[in-house]
Amino acid sequence: MFVLSKRNIELPWAGGTVRLTRDVMTAIPGAAAETAYFKALVADGKVVPSGTSDRETQAASEKKVRTRRGKEVTEA
Numbered sequence: 376m377f378v379l380s381k382r383n384i385e386l387p388w389a390g391g392t393v394r395l396t397r398d399v400m401t402a403i404p405g406a407a408a409e410t411a412y413f414k415a416l417v418a419d420g421k422v423v424p425s426g427t428s429d430r431e432t433q434a435a436s437e438k439k440v441r442t443r444r445g446k447e448v449t450e451a
Contacts, residue, residue, distance in 0.1 A: 376408050377401070379423045386413060395422065 380395035388407040395401050407413060408424075416422040 376403055376405060377425050378403055378408075379425050381421050381423070384416065384422065386410070386416075388413075400425065 377400055378395065379400050380397055382395075383397050384395040386393040386395060386403065386407055388404070388410050390404060390406060393401070393403050393407050395403075403413075413422065417424060
């Protein structure tokens with residue numbers, strides 16, 4: 376699975392750690408995509424699953440990131 380990260384993130388999973396670099400398309404193992412942490416990152420928009428086509432990559436890079444500050448959630 377290919378993902379586009381909006382932040383620098385280290386994604387821990389049973390097979391080790393995957394380093395996601397900001398604004399870089401990265402291939403991750405399927406088992407890493409099944410973790411609760413990865414699913415939370417996707418829900419917040421910090422990691423965007425994407426295909427390999429240019430159209431999907433462009434759509435992923437334009438997606439907004441949700442910012443959390445205490446109990447408040449903002450769209451940035």
